[in-house]
Amino acid sequence: MSKTILITGASAGLGAEMARQFAAAGHDLALCARRLERLEELRAEILAAHPDRRVEIRALDVNDDxxxxxxxxxxxxxxxxxxxxxxxxxxxxxxxxxxxxxxxNRETAMTNFVAALTQSEAAMEIFRAQNAGHFVMISSMSAMRGLPKSMTTYAATKAGVAHLAEGLRHELHGKPISVTVIYPGYIASEMNDQVPSEQPMMVSTEKGVRAMVDAIEKEKASACVPALPWAPLSVVMKHAPLPLFRRMV
Structure with a gap:
């Protein structure tokens, strides 16, 4: 069944690839990001491949409530x-x-958590009025446990947004609004440019996003993606003794 899907941060990386794959699956798109010219290029690319799709775009700085x-x-x-x-x-x-x-650190905290809270408020305003909808939060495998050094704030924000979504799922259980939390592992994207290219668990943007889209389309409550190795690793990350965990990260 065709859906209308809004994606924030859609001008590049995981957001842009989700847009491509959702369009290929037959869905219409509402795409927003700061870089309007990148959204225009993406819309043209999608419509060239899928002329029957509808793609609307708008510039958006998610830090502007x-x-x-x-x-x-x-x-x-x-x-x-x-x-x-x-x-x-x-x-x-x-x-x-x-x-x-x-x-x-403050910029990351404001964008990844406070701005995500604002987006969640805006999304739920719409879904509550409709009494229907599917809310999806993109978290990270780094949310599984506090991480050191330059990852400390980032991991904390991703744990925070996961809890926002989980709180909504608790509240909305049994109602016609579903909630999904996606925990991506190492997927090639602008955000992961600093990760060494030889990282053995890194997958291509297309492959990683395919796993994300599959979990979203199935409206799973939560999913570590790709499932292998990240689903079993999530258990290790949460429960490994600190000396072992430190060697892992």
Whole structure:
């Protein structure tokens, strides 16, 4: 069944590839990001491959609260309804706490958590009014356990947004609004540019996003993607003794 899907942070990386794959699956798209020119290029690419799809685009800085609500409502008005909203926009900046990197850590915290809270508010405003919808939060495998050094703030934000979504799932259980949390592992993207290319668990953007899209389409409550090796590793990450965990990361 065709759906109307809103994706934030859709101009590149995982967001752009999700847009391509959802369009190929027959869905219409509401795409937003700061870089409007990249969205225009993506829309042209998608429509060239799938001319029967509808793709609406808008510029959006997710750190502008008023703009988030305005853009989400405008997309809802464009289509008449939004069936699925994917909170995907995020940053990967960071520095060890107390080493002079407060500005980078704060920027990541504001974009990855506070802005995600705003997007969640805007999404749920629409879904509550419709009494229907599928809310998707893109977290990270780093949410499984606190991480050291430059990853400390990033991991904390991803744990935070996962808990936001899990709280909604608890509240909405048995109601016609579903909630999915996606925990991506190492998937090639702009955010993972700093990860060494020889990292053995890194997968291509297309392969990694295919696993994300499959879990989202099935409306799974949560999914570590790709499932191998990340689903079993999630258990190890949560419960491994700290000396062992430190060697892993």
């Amino acid at each position: 008023e703009e988030v609500f305005a853009v989400f409502r405008a997309f809802r008005d464009d289509f008449g309804t939004l069936d699925r909203i994917i909170v995907n926009a995020g940053l990967g900046k960071g520095a060890p706490l107390g080493t002079g990197g407060h500005a980078a």
